[in-house]
Amino acid sequence: MRDGENIRQVSKLGVDYIGMIFWEKSPRNVTMIPSHAGIIPDTTRLVANSETPSCYQRVGVFVDEMAQNIITRVVNFKLDVIQLHGHEEPTLIRNLRSTIDPDLRRGIQIWKAISIMDRNSVAIYKQYEDCIDAFVFDTKCTCIGGSGKQFDWSVLDDYDGEKPFLLSGGIGPDDAARIRDFKHPKMMGIDLNSRFETEPGMKNVELLKQFLTQL
Template structure:
């Protein structure tokens, strides 16, 4: 029997939408902390110039409600500082961080050493890898065994959220040992194609722009129907 795919819904921001999506059978919910993204989650200024910024209270409370408490919150960062990442891990109660830039293995080791075990003992680190062809999987080798999960996204101008897919037939070229989430332009018509992928390290899917009514607002009904197909 084929294992059940993990579901990550990324690019969340609006509290009511967070609560609604959290009622679905998902495993991860992503919050984007990259200022240039149209799905950027801002911090709230303390207004003093002395105290650090804090998490948006509405977003944090939505992420703690009902079923949401069992969903791993993933913060998405692009070439950010350890200090900024640490602040958001603590303030938003993140269980995982997803690195979408050019972060080096040394940076990731330093980040883990800062966070684990004192701040977030079970912190998971995901590394996004942009894919256009089989050759792009070569970039995985330097992170293999260092990160908990790869996120294979479509190579594009910018950092994800393009709504475009790469050629999924290239997966045979990935020979690493780290599991991965499939990302990039997954839409409602892709369930059967996803279920037909037989790579043993495919852990799940990352859903975002093609389930939106506007940036950072997900269509819960469409998501529910699609997830039901994947879990049938």
């Protein structure tokens, strides 16, 4: 998300996290603007006004981004969570955490997205379990996120890791009953993206509200 008023409206629904995508190739990209002090957030679109509740956490989504650029956005946007959606190596993730926590952002969480095509895809989590806080299981596709397509959730029966995960990938307004029926001891929530948008980066607040009441 990148519009301050839209963030304010969605936050009133009691969501736990609000995501901001920092990837130039994405139509949902949150931009930065130059200033005499360096590069700062485009607050005209992103930062909601003082009426916005602070009950949600800010998630920054990055795709194979340089560590310094991630750190800059963590500081400037006061991110609570870093979600890595590319081919980041565990060594980079460990170095990133040690640089940020505790000096720049104490308690920063790092999530790793795993692209799921079949049961074999699930096993990739083992490479990252000792360096991240949670996984995001998303649909494998040629694009990076926002595909609107789902994977077969039953393959997550093979996930026996210790870290919690978010279920992602094409979840839409008609999936409330399926989500209620889906059970996994490590599922911490769901990621709602393109199928709840009026345009890239803008959530349909009424559609979200109706959906959340059905869960």
